[in-house]
Amino acid sequence: MISTQEINKDMNQELFENKSEKSKKTFLDFMKRLLKNKGAVFGIIIISVFLFIAAFAPFIAPYEYDRPNIATILKSPSAEHIFGTDEFGRDIFSRIVYGARISLQVAFVAVVISLVIGTILGAVAGYYGGIADYIVTAITDIAWAFPTTLLAIAFIAALGTGLRNVVIAIALVSWSGYCRLVRGQFLSLREQEFVEAARLLGMSDLRIIFKHMLPNSLAPIIVMATLEFPKAIVVEASLSFLGLGAQPPQPSWGSILNSGRALIDQAPWISFFPGFMIMIVVLGFNLFGDALRDVLDPRLKE
Numbered sequence: 661m662i663s664t665q666e667i668n669k670d671m672n673q674e675l676f677e678n679k680s681e682k683s684k685k686t687f688l689d690f691m692k693r694l695l696k697n698k699g700a701v702f703g704i705i706i707i708s709v710f711l712f713i714a715a716f717a718p719f720i721a722p723y724e725y726d727r728p729n730i731a732t733i734l735k736s737p738s739a740e741h742i743f744g745t746d747e748f749g750r751d752i753f754s755r756i757v758y759g760a761r762i763s764l765q766v767a768f769v770a771v772v773i774s775l776v777i778g779t780i781l782g783a784v785a786g787y788y789g790g791i792a793d794y795i796v797t798a799i800t801d802i803a804w805a806f807p808t809t810l811l812a813i814a815f816i817a818a819l820g821t822g823l824r825n826v827v828i829a830i831a832l833v834s835w836s837g838y839c840r841l842v843r844g845q846f847l848s849l850r851e852q853e854f855v856e857a858a859r860l861l862g863m864s865d866l867r868i869i870f871k872h873m874l875p876n877s878l879a880p881i882i883v884m885a886t887l888e889f890p891k892a893i894v895v896e897a898s899l900s901f902l903g904l905g906a907q908p909p910q911p912s913w914g915s916i917l918n919s920g921r922a923l924i925d926q927a928p929w930i931s932f933f934p935g936f937m938i939m940i941v942v943l944g945f946n947l948f949g950d951a952l953r954d955v956l957d958p959r960l961k962e
Contacts, residue, residue, distance in 0.1 A: 690955065693955045694951060694952070694955050697951040697954065697955065699947040699948070699950055699951045700947065700948055700951030700952070700955070702944070702947050703943075703944045703945065703946070703947035703948030703949075703951060704948060705944075706940060706941065706943065706944025706945075706947070707941075707944045707945060707948060710760055710764065710940075710941050710944070711764065713757055713760045713761075714760045714761040714764045714765075715761075717757045717758050717760070717761050720757050721751075721753070721754035721757040721758060722751065722753065722754060723750070723751040723754040724754065725750065725751070725754045725755045725757075725758045725909070725911045726750070726909035726911070727750065728748035728749050728750055729745070729748075729749035729750070730749055731749065732745045732749040732751075733745065733746075733747060733748065733749045734746070734747060734749075734923070734926065734927045735749075736927070736929065737929055741753065743756065743929060743933045744927065744929040744930065744933075746916075746919055746920070746927070746930050747919065747923060747927075747930075752916070752929065752930060752933055752934075753933075754911075755911035755916055756911070756913065756916065756933055756934055756937055758911045759911040759912050759913045759916060759934065759937075760913075760937070760941075762823065762896075762906055762910065762911070762912050762913075763893050763896055763897065763912065763913055763938075763941070764893075766823055766826055766827055766830070766892070766893075766896045766905075767830075767889050767890075767892035767893045767896060768889070769827050769831075770826075770827045770830035770831045770834065770892045770896075771831075771834070771885055771888055771889055771892055773827070773828075773831035773835075774830070774831040774832075774834035774835040774838060774888070775835075775838050775881070775885050775888075777831065777835040777838075777839075778834075778835035778836065778837065778838025778839040778841075778842065779838055779839075779842050779874070779881065781796050781799075781800075781835070781839045781842075781843075782796070782838060782839040782840065782841065782842025782843040782844075782845075782846065783842055783843075783846055783869050783873070783874065784796060785797060785839070785843045785846075786842060786843040786844070786845065786846025786847045786849075786850065787846050787850055787865065787868075787869055787873065789847075793843070796839065796843070797843070800836045800839050800840055800843075803833070803835070803836040804836045804837075804840070806833075808833050808834070808891070808895060809895055809898050809899075811832075811833045812826075812829040812830060812832075812833045812895055812898075812899060813899070813902070813904065815828065815829035815832055815833065816829050816899060816904045816905075821903070821904050821905070821907060822905075822907065823905060823906055823910070826896055826899050826900075826904070826905045826906075829899070830892050830895050830896065833895075834888060834891070834892065837884060837888065838881065838884060838885075841880055841881065841884055842877060842881065845873075845876075845877035845880065846869075846873055846877065849873045849876055849877070850873070854872060855868060855872060855873065858872055879956040880956075882952065882956070883949060883952050883953040883956060886945060886948060886949035886952055887945070887946065887949040887950075887953075889945045889949075890941065890942035890945040890946055890949075893938065893941060893942060893945075894938065894942060896912070896914065897912065897913050897914035897917070897938055898914060899914065900912035900913070900914030900915040900918070901914035901915065901917050901918045902914075902918075903915075903918065913934040913935075913937060913938055914934075916930065916931075916933075916934040917931050917934050917935055920932075920934075
């Protein structure tokens, strides 16, 4: 005779298998739609190349990025130095390779921190409303009113120069976008029937927020994070260009651009190549982010 416990076990196993099969099918459908988009494919290729370069920089760079060489000062691009050399004889290609690591690391950490801050504040404002919503919205509007780079410069002036402070500054100027997005999502979700049902079942606010509401808001958050990534790269490059970010001899793309500014007539390659790399990586993330938005938008599904 089969016990009730065995029946429940079999039902749970079947439910788990069905859910797993459905999730797999959804993921495959998502990947199929994503790879149909040419912009997504180009974006993935560009992002993958730069991630590979950043991960294996010591093996890809032919020279040490911080070692000067008097004999090779301001050499134009050649077989020996494919991107030329700078005013200290340092290989530009090697410095750009290591600069990719710095730019991507700074952007990634800054985006994660700003996403966490903005998501938490937006969730609190959208779920509870009232005075909490008023306070968070007021702070968000103030942060939203200032240009991103200008506000980042203000934070750097208070915190001091260096990559760690650049990460903090970028995070502090970028959280407001996530906050507004999550708040709007939660305002529309908190009156939904499944949220009301969760409340009636006695679930805690944290469980409702993180188990039921936040998963239903992930798609626009992921898209926004993807599109904020290139913005973080540009802000880091801008701060380093102004001498507020990576400090010599750290090879940030922005600092390389700045070093070639005074030599633009004599050695244009110093500024051209890092500027070109910034343009390409920003293009890659924007193409991927736009494609991701189109794929995740339910209104555009066939």
